[in-house]
Structure formats: structure tokens, C-alpha cells
Amino acid sequence: MEAMSIDGSERDLEGFAVGVLQSAAPIEAPTPFERRVRWDLRGNTGFIIASTLRSGISLAAARCRWERASGMAVDHAPMMLEFVLSRGPLMRVRSSDGDGYSLGGGTFQIGQVKKPLRLVCEWDESAIGQDQDNLCLAIDGRRLCELLGAKVLPAPLERIVAHTGGYPRAAQSMSPPLYRLLDEILCCDGRGASRQLYLEAKGLELMAAMVDLLEEGERAASPLLSQQDIARLERARKILLGRMVDPPTLPELARHAGLNEVKLKEGFRAVFGAPVFAYLRNHRLDEAHRLLRQRACNVTEVAQRVGYENPSKFAAAFRKRFGVSPSTVG
Structure with missing residues (x-):
């Protein structure tokens, strides 16, 4: 090419x-x-x-x-x-x-x-x-x-x-x-x-x-997002990524961030460009791609480190996002 x-x-x-x-x-x-x-x-x-x-x-x-x-x-x-x-x-x-x-x-x-x-x-x-x-x-x-x-x-x-x-x-x-x-x-x-x-x-x-x-x-x-709401959404994002392997439920995440579930879901999409768990999935796969490029772990280990228990589901999600199999990266 x-x-x-x-x-x-x-x-x-x-x-x-x-x-x-x-x-x-x-x-x-x-x-x-x-x-x-x-x-x-x-x-x-x-x-x-x-x-x-x-x-x-x-x-x-x-x-x-x-x-x-x-x-x-x-x-x-x-x-x-x-x-x-x-x-x-x-x-x-x-x-x-x-x-x-x-x-x-x-x-x-x-x-x-x-x-x-x-x-x-x-x-x-x-x-x-x-x-x-x-x-x-x-x-x-x-x-x-x-x-x-x-x-x-x-x-x-x-x-x-x-x-x-x-x-x-x-x-x-x-x-x-x-x-x-x-x-x-x-x-x-x-x-x-x-x-x-x-x-x-x-x-x-x-x-x-x-x-x-x-x-x-x-x-x-996001017609009603205040600066305080945006700060709480950022807190929710950090909590979500900090618990990448064992993520909280939506009610739990909303409670920790100080938001109701509706504002969490609508605000998260508006501020970060994706629904809560789609954002988490993309972050998991991006982190997996980084680990594979560094050759720090094999595919199964990488899948586990980013929160996928099933390597086959991980491989399918990886191919859908990047267009290649995880085994070809690195």
C-alpha cells in the first residue's frame, strides 16, 4: 500500500x-x-x-x-x-x-x-x-x-x-x-x-x-446542562473509566456522580459524544489496542485486562471497531 x-x-x-x-x-x-x-x-x-x-x-x-x-x-x-x-x-x-x-x-x-x-x-x-x-x-x-x-x-x-x-x-x-x-x-x-x-x-x-x-x-x-452538571458528568466519566473491568450500573454511577439517570444518559451523550456504555466500550478497545501495540500481553490477557471475560466477544468487538483481528496488531 x-x-x-x-x-x-x-x-x-x-x-x-x-x-x-x-x-x-x-x-x-x-x-x-x-x-x-x-x-x-x-x-x-x-x-x-x-x-x-x-x-x-x-x-x-x-x-x-x-x-x-x-x-x-x-x-x-x-x-x-x-x-x-x-x-x-x-x-x-x-x-x-x-x-x-x-x-x-x-x-x-x-x-x-x-x-x-x-x-x-x-x-x-x-x-x-x-x-x-x-x-x-x-x-x-x-x-x-x-x-x-x-x-x-x-x-x-x-x-x-x-x-x-x-x-x-x-x-x-x-x-x-x-x-x-x-x-x-x-x-x-x-x-x-x-x-x-x-x-x-x-x-x-x-x-x-x-x-x-x-x-x-x-x-x-443538552438544553438544561449547567456548569455543575458538566462537572458531575466529568466525575461520572472518571468513575466509569476507573472501574473499566467492573463498571458500575447506571443507577450506581448516577448516584456517585450526583445526577439523576435521565440527566446522566442525556448529558453524557451530549458532552462526551456517545452513550455511557458505548463510551466505555470504545475506551476498553482503545486501551486494548495500545497494549497490543506495546506487545505487553497476549490477546487473552489483554481481553481480561480491559474487562472482557470472553476472548471471542473481545475479538469480535475489536474487529468491528478497528477492522482487523487483535492477533494482527503489534
């Missing part, structure tokens, strides 16, 4: 052409601010456009279709906040920090690469012959504050920026306006100065729509 590097520069297109397409595909320049590469190689077709907007937004949009199961490795440099829309068949992504997730299926994801990561992206046979559309806006957090006329970022974005891990992310389903804007940017046929102006306007409109969707989702999920 060939690797390419992403550092947010125009070199990314050359890297994709050489590293993934294995061909020196010509780089087009529709405007002074935009670069584009197209390919039609052995039935694999697609294009990528990358544009630097005057607003401080970096915009990249792609449409790909593969005629065989494919994959690529990406060496991702630390970057700004990334807002990603993805539609079409699922692409499985595994990162060198042990995380695993999917792109595609009409999802909207926000993240920030905090340290160098290698991402392994794979399409299986179910993706053959289907278009996958991806659009990424990247922007510095301080510049986004300036555009919003605010001193601080909206709470969902502030949590991502404040996170100390390698690739914090949040995800939800795309809204109808996001589908429309994705199509309008991918299908833009303007030229010259009008094209640059169009992409500038659509990039800002898309950024506004994504921030609105984030804030609406947060308000709907």
Missing part, C-alpha cells in the same frame, strides 16, 4: 497522484488560488480540487470511484480544525493512535490532528462502482472566532481544540443544507474570477451551516 503525506499544502495533490494513482497526473490551475487533479486509470476515476480562500479557509473536495477494493496510507501532519462531509460507500479509516472510524454514509465530522498520524484508508468490495464524495474545510480556530465575531469557539469546537489526544473528533448526520452545498461545490462550473468568488461564498455558507448544525445539536441534546 503506497503512502502519501498531507500537510495542508499544494504538494498534497502531487503526493496523491504519485503515491496513490502511481501516475504523474497533471495538476491543473483553474484560478491562481486553486489546484485540481483528475484521473481515469484502469477504471478508477475521480477528481480532487484544493482551493485557498481569502477568508482563511482551505477547501478540498473530491469525487472518487474505484473498480476494485482499494486502500491508501496517509501521513497526516498536525493541522487546523477540519470539517468533513462524506457521502457514498463507507471508507474505513484506522489511525496510528489506535482510533478507528468510517467516512461516507452521509456523515459530518469535525476533528483536529494534534500530532503526526498515519491514517490507513480502505474501501472493500461493497464500494466498487459507486461514487464517494468528500469535502473538507480546514481553518485555524482563532480565524474562525474572527469570522464568527466571537471571543471563543462554540462549545463543541472548543472541546476538540482543548482535547490533548492525537485526533479528537465529533460526528453526526448531514443535514439537507449540507447535502445541497456539497453538490454545489463539487459541481461548480464557474471559471476565472467568478469561480473564486463562488467558492469563497459557498465555503463561508458551508462553514456557517456546519457551525449552526453543531450548536443546534448541542442545544437539543
